[in-house]
Amino acid sequence: MRHDAATQRQSDRRTDILDAAERCFARSGFHRASMQDICGEAGMSPGNLYRYFPSKEALIAGICERNRADAVASFAMVDSAPDFFTGLAGLARHHLVDRTEAEVGLCAEIMAESRRNPEVAKLYLGIENDIRDRIAAMLKLAADRGEIRNDVDLDAAASVLMALGDGMSWRRSVDPEFQPETALPLILKMVHCLLAKSDDCAAPATETSQ
Amino acid sequence: MRHDAATQRQSDRRTDILDAAERCFARSGFHRASMQDICGEAGMSPGNLYRYFPSKEALIAGICERNRADAVASFAMVDSAPDFFTGLAGLARHHLVDRTEAEVGLCAEIMAESRRNPEVAKLYLGIENDIRDRIAAMLKLAADRGEIRNDVDLDAAASVLMALGDGMSWRRSVDPEFQPETALPLILKMVHCLLAKSDDCAAPATETSQ
DNA sequence: CTAATGAGAATGAACGTTCACTCTGATATC
DNA sequence: GATATCAGAGTGAACGTTCATTCTCATTAG
Numbered sequence: 001m002r003h004d005a006a007t008q009r010q011s012d013r014r015t016d017i018l019d020a021a022e023r024c025f026a027r028s029g030f031h032r033a034s035m036q037d038i039c040g041e042a043g044m045s046p047g048n049l050y051r052y053f054p055s056k057e058a059l060i061a062g063i064c065e066r067n068r069a070d071a072v073a074s075f076a077m078v079d080s081a082p083d084f085f086t087g088l089a090g091l092a093r094h095h096l097v098d099r100t101e102a103e104v105g106l107c108a109e110i111m112a113e114s115r116r117n118p119e120v121a122k123l124y125l126g127i128e129n130d131i132r133d134r135i136a137a138m139l140k141l142a143a144d145r146g147e148i149r150n151d152v153d154l155d156a157a158a159s160v161l162m163a164l165g166d167g168m169s170w171r172r173s174v175d176p177e178f179q180p181e182t183a184l185p186l187i188l189k190m191v192h193c194l195l196a197k198s199d200d201c202a203a204p205a206t207e208t209s210q
Numbered sequence: 211m212r213h214d215a216a217t218q219r220q221s222d223r224r225t226d227i228l229d230a231a232e233r234c235f236a237r238s239g240f241h242r243a244s245m246q247d248i249c250g251e252a253g254m255s256p257g258n259l260y261r262y263f264p265s266k267e268a269l270i271a272g273i274c275e276r277n278r279a280d281a282v283a284s285f286a287m288v289d290s291a292p293d294f295f296t297g298l299a300g301l302a303r304h305h306l307v308d309r310t311e312a313e314v315g316l317c318a319e320i321m322a323e324s325r326r327n328p329e330v331a332k333l334y335l336g337i338e339n340d341i342r343d344r345i346a347a348m349l350k351l352a353a354d355r356g357e358i359r360n361d362v363d364l365d366a367a368a369s370v371l372m373a374l375g376d377g378m379s380w381r382r383s384v385d386p387e388f389q390p391e392t393a394l395p396l397i398l399k400m401v402h403c404l405l406a407k408s409d410d411c412a413a414p415a416t417e418t419s420q
Numbered sequence: 421c422t423a424a425t426g427a428g429a430a431t432g433a434a435c436g437t438t439c440a441c442t443c444t445g446a447t448a449t450c
Numbered sequence: 451g452a453t454a455t456c457a458g459a460g461t462g463a464a465c466g467t468t469c470a471t472t473c474t475c476a477t478t479a480g
Contacts, residue, residue: 029326031241035470045427056470105325112322114384116239125385156392159381160400163393167377171369174324175335182366183373186404190370193403194396245436255461266436
C-alpha cells in the first residue's frame with residue numbers, strides 16, 4: 001500500500017517529537033519547558049509541530065501514555081521469577097535503583113501534574129490502578145501458593161506497597177543525598193516481615209546488605 | 211513604645227496575606243493561583259500586597275516556612291509518649307489521617323515545587339533533614355532504651371520511614387479512593403516487624419484492624 | 421498543478437509587577 | 451479649636467514579558 005509509507009512517516013515524526021518533549025520535560029518540568037524549547041529540541045518549527053500534536057496538553061498526555069506502557073512492561077519480569085519475594089525484589093530494584101535520573105524525574109513530574117490537570121490525573125490513576133491490580137494479583141497468586149500468609153488484606157497491602165514505591169521514587173527525585181541501595185534491603189526485609197508466614201519471619205535479616 | 215502598634219499591625223497584615231495565599235495555593239496550586247486571586251482572597255489590591263511581600267516567590271517561601279514550623283511542632287507529641295511504638299503510631303496517625311485535605315494538598319504542592327524552584331528546594335530539604343534528624347534521634351533513644359533491636363542501620367531506617375510517610379501522604383493527596391485508615395495498621399505492623407526485637411516480632415498482628 | 425510539508429513571524433491572552441494617585445488619620449502650627 | 455502638613459496604607463489601571471497557538475507564505479513531492 002502506498003499509504004503505509006506516509007503513515008509510517010507520520011508516526012515516526014510523532015515519536016521524534018515525543019522524544020524531544022520527554023527530554024525537555026525531564027530537564028525543566030512540564031510548565032517550565034516551553035513549546036519553543038521543544039521545537040528547538042525536535043529541530044522543527046512551531047507551526048509544523050502543531051500539525052502533529054494539537055496542543056501542549058496532548059504532548060503531556062502522549063508522554064504519560066508512553067510511561068504507562070513502560071511501567072506495565074516492567075511487570076513482565078515478575079512472571080518469570082521463581083517465587084513471590086524474588087519477583088518483588090526484582091521489581092523494587094528496577095523501580096528504585098535501575099531507573100535513570102531522567103526517568104524518575106519525569107515520573108515525579110507526572111505525579112505532580114496529576115494534581116492539577118484532570119486529564120493527566122485520569123491517565124495517571126489509570127496507570128496506578130492497573131499496577132495495583134497487578135500487584136494484588138501477584139499477592140493473590142502468592143497466597144494461593146502458600147508463599148505468604150493469608151490473613152492479610154491483600155488490597156490494602158497492594159496500596160501500601162505502591163505508596164512505599166512512590167515514596168522512595170519521589171524521594172530519590174527530590175533529595176540528591178538519598179541512596180536507594182541502602183534503603184532497599186530494609187524495605188524488602190520490612191515487606192518480608194509483613195507478608196511472610198510467621199515461621200520464617202525473622203529469618204532473612206541482612207542478607208542483601210553489606 | 212509607639213513602634214509596637216505599627217509593627218504588630220504590619221505583622222498581622224503579613225499573616226493575613228499568608229493565610230489568603232495558603233487558601234489559594236491549597237485550592238489551585240502554586241502556579242495556577244494568580245496574584246489577583248490571592249489579592250481577592252486577602253481583600254486587598256495588588257499594589258498594596260506588594261508592600262508586604264516583594265514577589266510571589268516570597269509568598270511561596272513564606273508558606274513553606276510556616277509549614278516547616280508546623281511539621282516540627284508535631285513532634286512534640288512524641289516526647290510525651292510512653293514508648294517508641296506508641297509515639298510513632300501517634301505521629302503516623304497525625305501525619306496520615308488527621309491532617310485536612312488542604313494541608314495534605316499544600317504539602318504535596320511544596321514537594322512538587324521543590325523539584326523546580328531551588329529556593330523552595332532548599333527550604334524543603336531543610337524541613338526534611340530536620341525531621342529525619344528527629345526521627346533518627348527517636349530511633350536512637352528507643353535503641354538505647356532497648357525498645358527496638360540494635361542491629362539496624364538507624365539512619366537508613368529513618369529514611370525509609372520518611373519515604374513511607376511521604377508516599378502515603380502523596381497518595382492521599384492524589385488518589386481520592388485511597389483510605390489511610392485501612393493502610394495505617396498494616397504500615398505500623400510492618401514497621402513493628404522491622405524494628406521490634408525478634409522475640410515479639412509476630413506478636414501484634416492485627417490488633418488495630420477489624 | 422495540487423497537495424503535503426515545513427518555516428517563522430504574528431497574535432492575543434495571562435500574569436507578575438509597577439506606578440501615579442487617593443484616602444485616612446495623626447501631628448504640628450496658628 | 452481650626453487648619454495646614456504629612457506619612458503611609460491602599461487602589462487599580464497599565465506595562466512588559468512570556469508563551470501557547472495560529473496565520474501566511476515558501477518549498478517539495480507526486
